[in-house]
Amino acid sequence: MDAPSERTRVKRMNKRAAYDAETVHGILDAMPICNVGYVFDGAPYVTPTLQWREGDHVYWHGSSASRMLEACTEAEVCLTVSIIDGFVMARSAYNHSCNYRSVMVMGTAHKVTDAAEKEMRLKNFTEGLWPGRWDMLRKMTAQELKATTVLKLSLAEASAKVRTGAPGDDEADYALPIWAGVIPVRMEVLKPVDDPRLITGLTPPAHITDFKIG
Template sequence: MSTAPLSSTDRTRLGRLRERAGTDRAVLHEILDTGRVCHLGVVIDGTPRVIPTGYGRAGETLYLHGSTGAASLRGGARQEICVTVTHLDGIVLARSLFHHSLNYRSAMIYGTPRQVTDPAEKLAGLRAITETLSPGRWDTARRPNGKELAATSVLALSLAEASVKVRQGPPGDDEPDYALDVWAGVVPVRQTFGEPVPDPLLREGVPVPAGLASW
């Protein structure tokens, strides 16, 4: 695992609220590893598109996948893209509307991805994506066959140029507003998982995997 600090480029340096910038690469890894969905920003035929999609991290590489027919993946492999992941941790209610905010952890990665053609790396990338979605699933479900692999495109994006931005804590009101009789504070936001719902076609007697039960 890399211990190098996060990059500092014109694109990753914060212009405003620089105190919210993260420099620890471990924080970047934590944000990515605890997320489930990223947003892929790419320009297709001169039009910007932002596509929500699954992803996975292996070391200092982020893997994205989709259909070989997806324009976003075909175009993304030939140009610079931007990938973001955000966790919403709280709604910050201030005494003044101007100072309402959000508590969050976010990561932004820039770069030109490469199309993964090596069979072993392609499987490793798909494993990383699967394990991000549901840890332990790669070793219990059927692996992709040749036809499925041929229909799936995998992109690899280096984490070399990335930024982290975090906002935590209570509201920051203007000094005169602290005397107002207006409730202020933070409403925490947490992601929770519900009880697993079996497929109606599931064979009788197949138990819920231990990993899912622990969610």
């Protein structure tokens, strides 16, 4: 599949590139943390935040007073997601690498202005991570909804880059008595910790105890 645009074409190690929706969507769905690049007052910034995907758009949210969200609205942005799967240990420093999955999305970010749609997107974000949680929470107030901005970005200009497998050493180096291989890496979800002010007798629901990422 061809790159959707010249600016999203992977040029360095392009054999690792993927432009199909299945790969792009899978990486976005596996990692809720993203970094958003934008320009504010003529200077470049990159801000980490949480993202979620619905169909062919990616969404993120925050305070309506957020400088990042203000700067991104109706502006060109670059959103990236990265997952490290392992450290690739070669027989030379030059050939060390990482196994990873990454996505870069470029385009114009748009604000979700309809209040009902905004609440629906926030619900979908919450339910996507913790199914069943939204309906057990205190209802969001009109002021809370007003104080929250939701932005969306089309996935029309998106590319993925993925590396898997063993080191790629120089042929002559395979005879060297040096350990080489992969140190696998994963994100681990630990046992939930109760709020110190939790009402006595409450236990975490299944969407907490069974929570997974990726």
